[in-house]
Amino acid sequence: MGTPAYTRLENDERRRRLLELGTRLFTEHAYDEISMARIAREAGISKALLYHYFPSKQDYFMATLAGGAEELRARVEPDPALPPAEALASALDAYLAWIEDNSEAYAKLFRSATGVPEVRDLVEAVRVGTADRILAGLGATDNPRARIAVHGWLWFMDGACLDWIAHRDLTRGELHGLLLGTLAGALLAAGVDLPTT
């Protein structure tokens, strides 16, 4: 016998609320400060029920990160109707806007890479996926120099964004221009033809 549909909906809704709570808790506190007992208490459910949804604190943490990564991915989804360079510029602006809105969570992501091995893997998987999309847009999928240039540039972006968040002495527009200019410079140095739009 399957689970009745209304129960599944309640399950989904509770899981969604637990993920919201986790996003808040893991942003406001260090990973080690948060216990499953405390999460259950704040959620108003039993520890046993919490463990039913997430077998460990690390699973719970990874699920909140995966949710954030999915939201970010959706927000920066390039518009396929635009030429590649414009689609990239627009996706980059959406990315910076997301970081501006979620700077605590973004900075935390890199601090959390310490302590939870899977976080580093998640960050790296996002980079690889983004690099593949950019390389496809450039028609340079099998070019090793283009691959290194784009991959390196995604690291540049994270380093620059963390610096930006820490100092807040550039406008988002200035950072946007700096990032796009750097990508153009890196591709030029890699000998990749830039799309003319």
Add this chain to the structure above:
Amino acid sequence: MGTPAYTRLENDERRRRLLELGTRLFTEHAYDEISMARIAREAGISKALLYHYFPSKQDYFMATLAGGAEELRARVEPDPALPPAEALASALDAYLAWIEDNSEAYAKLFRSATGVPEVRDLVEAVRVGTADRILAGLGATDNPRARIAVHGWLWFMDGACLDWIAHRDLTRGELHGLLLGTLAGALLAAGVDLPTT
């Protein structure tokens, strides 16, 4: 009464040998696989004596990293007799040569950032020190856009080097040119005048 000089020398020598052993062990094995008991066994000393030199496995690990960082720093020390751009190009080549010789240890450094919070801090401290030297060479110490460009570029360098090590499909010279060209592009995008040499 002070410790006799010959004992201090023996201590220094034993510490140096322990650090060499640690560099090898931590490169060949995952951090969690190595116990202090095993390190003592491989060093042929008692666990108590090992703990006399290093109060914890983490202290031991950090000491091996600090030793590697110091060796790297010495190798890439820019020549003050050269103009800044040439000194940078030469230091960068020494850096890439070091990575080529120590690719396992270099890749491990980033994997190890997971698990040992201080490793991330060490990597970041090296970046900040390097960025300061480059900014001073550019006469751009107080320029926020130059700071972000140089800091981001050091992230670019690590991302590009990790990709290079993983794929090995670029020569060191090609990577060197790509890195210098990207720095020039980033500084141009930041509106920084490049030194003319």
